[in-house]
Amino acid sequence: MATLVSPPYFSPNEDAEALRKSVEGWGTDEKGIITILGHRNAGQRKEIRVVYEQLYQENLLKRLESELSGNFERAVFRWTLDPADRDAVLANVAIKKPEIDYNVIIEIACVHCPEELLAVRRAYQVRYKHSLEEDLAQHTTGDIRKLLVALVTAYRYDGNEINAKLACSEANILHEAIKDKAFNHEEVIRILSTRSKTQLMATFNKYRDDHGCSISKNLLDDGANDFQKALHVAIRCLNDPKKYFEKVLRNAIKRAGTNEDALTRVIVTRAERDLRDIKEAYYKKNSVPLEQAVAQDTSGDYKAFLLTLLGKQD
Amino acid sequence: MATLVSPPYFSPNEDAEALRKSVEGWGTDEKGIITILGHRNAGQRKEIRVVYEQLYQENLLKRLESELSGNFERAVFRWTLDPADRDAVLANVAIKKPEIDYNVIIEIACVHCPEELLAVRRAYQVRYKHSLEEDLAQHTTGDIRKLLVALVTAYRYDGNEINAKLACSEANILHEAIKDKAFNHEEVIRILSTRSKTQLMATFNKYRDDHGCSISKNLLDDGANDFQKALHVAIRCLNDPKKYFEKVLRNAIKRAGTNEDALTRVIVTRAERDLRDIKEAYYKKNSVPLEQAVAQDTSGDYKAFLLTLLGKQD
Structure with a gap:
């Protein structure tokens, strides 16, 4: 179950206009951005991006990138992307780090169903003009390469037969x-x-x-x-991806100095999927509600945005 | 350029009825089958299969399989399949041989464009309830496995940029x-x-x-x-797939005892694609028209069918 709260009816035009007001002129209305984008599902965000571009001849994502900063910017940017495109970005960032962040690549390859993984590979090519496995193989060696490339290039059978x-x-x-x-x-x-x-x-x-x-x-x-x-x-x-993500959140929060990258990644990628189940698993393991733990470890607009995605009602 | 000669207009109903007549009762009208199926492109053959099933509650391919035999049967069966499904069958047959026919696997993986290869992998799963790479990896070992699985699972970037x-x-x-x-x-x-x-x-x-x-x-x-x-x-x-296929044909024909498997495979898989170019390359290399070489090495309905796919006018 998802945590995202999005309205059944919405107007992409009104949303695009409101977002434009939030980023125009002096200062930025972060709350306005959170209220809108933090309550729209992937299809709705896509419509907003399209209408915004038509109305103002500018790319909404680029504008948000230039108006916002830090963890808040990264969270809003990643959230606003199409899910497959977002994973392509996450994979590319993970590959280009001085030390590849294997976990991100493995998550993308192993959590998704075969068609979703394929969509990520397609989105990666559109964005970077290379294949995902091409960049991955170029930046790794030895056994880790064998494992990661094999996982990323898999197109598993998706049926329920067991031998x-x-x-x-x-x-x-x-x-x-x-x-x-x-x-x-x-x-x-x-x-x-x-x-x-x-x-x-x-x-x-x-x-x-x-x-x-x-x-x-x-x-x-x-x-x-x-x-x-x-x-x-x-x-x-x-x-068991839910159990896995619970652990990622736990590690991200409990360590001295929160791991915002991991925190953002799990909340942003799971909010419209199974974050409610992950929240339950978190509470069982830690006896603290996930919202409370996140609120303690974060601040400002970043905190407000994550809590919105976690299902907090305004 | 293709060699297949197919009419711009055709009636799947009339074709299905004529095919039914060809396979019904005592004896089979092989010429009738060749005249129809040997002159229909993939989309048309699909329509005929669908209409035939609707009209007679039986699978056209299964009926053809039971009425025909030998090289002619294999050629007609493979030709009549959807191209991606046909490659799935060819790959499975190659994998299940006592000694895997690597060349067939490599052809499928390396000649197709990325989306076509993906279509073959999809068709393979529908037909065999396994992934292509799964069966391939299970039936190979060592370096050959590394190479073949990597080629088959590739989803290459398809753009024209050169670095x-x-x-x-x-x-x-x-x-x-x-x-x-x-x-x-x-x-x-x-x-x-x-x-x-x-x-x-x-x-x-x-x-x-x-x-x-x-x-x-x-x-x-x-x-x-x-x-x-x-x-x-x-x-x-x-x-250079065309040059490669010319060589496969040359080897299939010139050896003592024709390699019908290879001959059928190249003609059936390339007839609606680039068999005209392959024919030209063959003539340049061998100073004998491909039709003439095929006619000398084959006989009966099998010969008539291959020549039809090679573009011979009735």
Whole structure:
């Protein structure tokens, strides 16, 4: 369930005009921007962008970028983008960092359904004139490259059929590899990057039943290296994205100095999808409502915007 | 340019009725089947399949399969399928052979434009309830697997931009790898499987200009292994598919005992695309018209059907 509160009826013209007023002249009316954009779903935001461009011959996103700043600007900009385009931007930013942010790439590759991932790959090409896997492969090497490129280029079967025999044999292959600390074994990458999600869940369940411990726990048994951590994230994203995102939020908030990048990313990408479930999971794990934790760790317009996306009524 | 001769106007109802007459009762009217299906393009064949099913509550393809036999049956069946579905069938047959027919997989992955390859991957899932890469990865190992899976899962950028600096540096990477006989080097696979076709052509041209020999020649310098041969096919399919298909036809025809599988595949998959150009290339290389060579090597209905697809007027 989503947390976004958007009206069933709205006028893209009125919204575009109000947004124009908010960014025109001296100073910016951040509250006005939050009230509108923080309450519009992806289709509505798209209509507003189109109408705004027609009315004022300027790109709304560029204007917002130039009027706003800091975490608030990044959150509003990312939110206002089309979801697939937003993921393309997030992936590109992650790749271009001095140290690639693997988690963002793995999230995009493993949380989305096959058609959504494809939409991100398309949007990436439109924006950057390269393929996603091309840039990713150029900026990585070795085992991490093998894993990430395989995950990003996957177009998994999306059906619900389960082959129980296969789940059994591949749970064993995974267990043998982990036991031997051959995490980078090509069979591990093959299984995780080609099998359907339904099949993988059956495999992970079989693993847990046969070996008395979940595969993700087994992976982090002792001092895990980068590759192990990446595998761990991939398995969590494939298996239970909501639980995974709860953990990302927890880590982002609890550390000294909030990780605003991660906080923004999860709230912005999940608000129209499953942020309500993630909020519930957060409360169960932390005994503090997510809104309260976010309010404590953030401030100003950035805080107001995140709380709006989290479903706070004005 | 295509060789297929199809009428601008046609009646799917009349065609379905005529086909029904051809397959009904004692004996089959193969000529009738050739006259109709051998002169209909993909869209028209689809309409006929739909109308036939509506009129007679039976699948036209299944009926043809049961009425016809041998090379003629295989050619008619494959031709009558939707192009993406046909490639899915060809890929599956290639994968399920005791020794995988790598060339078919590489052709499909490297000749098609990115959206066409995607359509094949979709069709594969609809038909086999697995992803193409899933079956491919399960039935291969080692370097060949790395190469084939990377080629099949690619969704290349399809634009015409060329980065000349990159072409230069990657031509050098390829040359170093080939010089050191490190054909399976992960950089070789990265470049061939992620760069756009336009960029790769620039890279191959740079290779030839800088090193005085084309990369595909360099690859087959001495006793080539399977992996080298696969790389060679991939580069030819990426660089000049028509020239590649001419060679496939030449090899299929010239060997003792025609390779009907390859002959059928090229004619059926290229007849509505570029078979006229391939025919021209064939004549230039062999000084024999392709129709004449095909007529000498085949017989009966199979021969009549191939010649029809090659553009022979009845």
